[in-house]
Amino acid sequence: MNYNFPKKINIREDILNYLTNSITDGKVKINEKLYSENFIANKFGVSRSLVHEIYTALDMMGIVKCIHGEGTYLVKSEGINCNSPLGLLLFLQGEDAKSLLEFRYIIELGIVEQVIDNISGNDVEIMLESIQEMEETDDYMIASENDVKIHMTYCNALHNPLVSFVYNLAIVYITFISNNNWESIYADNDTNKKNELIEQHKQIVSALVDKKPEKCIKAITNHLTYIEDKFLNY
Amino acid sequence: MNYNFPKKINIREDILNYLTNSITDGKVKINEKLYSENFIANKFGVSRSLVHEIYTALDMMGIVKCIHGEGTYLVKSEGINCNSPLGLLLFLQGEDAKSLLEFRYIIELGIVEQVIDNISGNDVEIMLESIQEMEETDDYMIASENDVKIHMTYCNALHNPLVSFVYNLAIVYITFISNNNWESIYADNDTNKKNELIEQHKQIVSALVDKKPEKCIKAITNHLTYIEDKFLNY
CATH class of the missing domain: 1.20.120.530 (GntR ligand-binding domain-like)
Incomplete structure (x- = not known):
């Protein structure tokens, strides 16, 4: 199973780059919805759970907000928690x-x-x-x-x-x-x-x-x- | 289902605080293994998949390295990728x-x-x-x-x-x-x-x-x- 590991890392970086570029290019703006997990999963040929992991990580960093049943929104960070x-x-x-x-x-x-x-x-x-x-x-x-x-x-x-x-x-x-x-x-x-x-x-x-x-x-x-x-x- | 949301956020913060304190107190040192996902899941009464999400997020930030089948290690970050x-x-x-x-x-x-x-x-x-x-x-x-x-x-x-x-x-x-x-x-x-x-x-x-x-x-x-x-x- 181990030989899958590097591939997964590269795909994760590819997805992050894709999201980063969409945001810095202004394609996705603050308070707008980010691409759905399904869209990204299909686009990069990965499982939805991998996309969900990435979105969760971005949520924990305060970059996006995942709202259950609604989707993932790009948010304006409200300063950083000391324990972050x-x-x-x-x-x-x-x-x-x-x-x-x-x-x-x-x-x-x-x-x-x-x-x-x-x-x-x-x-x-x-x-x-x-x-x-x-x-x-x-x-x-x-x-x-x-x-x-x-x-x-x-x-x-x-x-x-x-x-x-x-x-x-x-x-x-x-x-x-x-x-x-x-x-x-x-x-x-x-x-x-x-x-x-x-x-x-x-x-x-x-x-x-x-x-x-x-x-x-x-x-x-x-x-x-x-x-x-x-x-x-x- | 929505009423579960705030609880989950608090537990995530609790887990992060627990990990942060273990690291700043020196209980877990660089290159050492972090608590297993099962250990944290049992300790906080949450699913292993929630712990996995948190570890994945820390991995994406370069704080830990999850190695498939081995466990999660605290790593020394090697500088920051511009696209991080x-x-x-x-x-x-x-x-x-x-x-x-x-x-x-x-x-x-x-x-x-x-x-x-x-x-x-x-x-x-x-x-x-x-x-x-x-x-x-x-x-x-x-x-x-x-x-x-x-x-x-x-x-x-x-x-x-x-x-x-x-x-x-x-x-x-x-x-x-x-x-x-x-x-x-x-x-x-x-x-x-x-x-x-x-x-x-x-x-x-x-x-x-x-x-x-x-x-x-x-x-x-x-x-x-x-x-x-x-x-x-x-």
């Missing part, structure tokens, strides 16, 4: 924490000026509440969660769907590292490190509120360098 | 070309110094060959392909798997825009624009060869601004 398989893929791609930090330098420093232009009072409020929760909590997971939330709010304030998309993809991985860092702080009862990290986030938010790009770049650089020094270089 | 459904997802996420251009400014300018440190003679050769092919070809698709290849080579020279990952994700979308731009150049027989674009790529490569970050930042900014002015603002 895509984040997992990124986690598996980049096992090295230095790569992630470099990625964060590039994105978080690269968007400072536009974020300062775009950030809302509500965004600032969310960030200040998160800092307060970081100060008050006895649970390292809650501290970590709020830490990540501050950086997500910051990046999403750019209102660039592509940047939000890639940053949210990286969130599974950022959360994993952040959890480890905060766990070690609480395990060592290291009040000094805790206070330092909280102060760094205050500096970032204060620079955003003051609308000072230079100050913000300094605060973010300071924060990421601190993480690099204290948590990655031992 | 992930790129398609990004394409659907960000329909607006301005967002893509902003994304490119952030990434391509943010990595200049490290790329200059890391770029190899082979990378430069690939870029110079691509420029030559752009000059010589009569086919707008080949011109576009080489244009995209130059930027991919540039970004991959950073040797940061996360940055390569997100840039390669965006490639489906970048290619789509680039094809349109080059198609219009050839349709209008606009030698001026063609020469301008080729010259801009030469400037970028020459700055990389000279190892001059300032010059490189200027050349990339000039190139992206040109695209913005000539192809997005009409």
Whole structure:
């Protein structure tokens, strides 16, 4: 049976290419119905169950929506769930924490000026509440969660769907590292490190509120360098 | 039958969360076998075919490899195929070309110094060959392909798997825009624009060869601004 395997993989790629081209060419538009499973099965001479597998995979990725008894629709993705398989893929791609930090330098420093232009009072409020929760909590997971939330709010304030998309993809991985860092702080009862990290986030938010790009770049650089020094270089 | 639908979605998410946690906790490591379809089916009280669908989707994303008769293995992803459904997802996420251009400014300018440190003679050769092919070809698709290849080579020279990952994700979308731009150049027989674009790529490569970050930042900014002015603002 094994010799069938490569053939099946190629056909799956052929079908994906066919669907991709139909979408990028504009033949199928958002909210419209995709080809029926039967149509694709006949066109490529494969079983309907193989087409169903492909459509299910696209559904899980948030590209299409399969509605039982109705068909498969092309949908506009509504942002990415942190637990989505895509984040997992990124986690598996980049096992090295230095790569992630470099990625964060590039994105978080690269968007400072536009974020300062775009950030809302509500965004600032969310960030200040998160800092307060970081100060008050006895649970390292809650501290970590709020830490990540501050950086997500910051990046999403750019209102660039592509940047939000890639940053949210990286969130599974950022959360994993952040959890480890905060766990070690609480395990060592290291009040000094805790206070330092909280102060760094205050500096970032204060620079955003003051609308000072230079100050913000300094605060973010300071924060990421601190993480690099204290948590990655031992 | 419809009332089963939300339940099924939740169970699928539960299973994905369970798998994600097993992987991020290190219970399942790369190249190791994932839980059998039967094990997951029994644990969550679902059919084996539902588990098979989920594993197939993860296989299509390059997270696992299903081997017929053997089981499902967690694999180390080997970079992303341009035609992968992930790129398609990004394409659907960000329909607006301005967002893509902003994304490119952030990434391509943010990595200049490290790329200059890391770029190899082979990378430069690939870029110079691509420029030559752009000059010589009569086919707008080949011109576009080489244009995209130059930027991919540039970004991959950073040797940061996360940055390569997100840039390669965006490639489906970048290619789509680039094809349109080059198609219009050839349709209008606009030698001026063609020469301008080729010259801009030469400037970028020459700055990389000279190892001059300032010059490189200027050349990339000039190139992206040109695209913005000539192809997005009409």
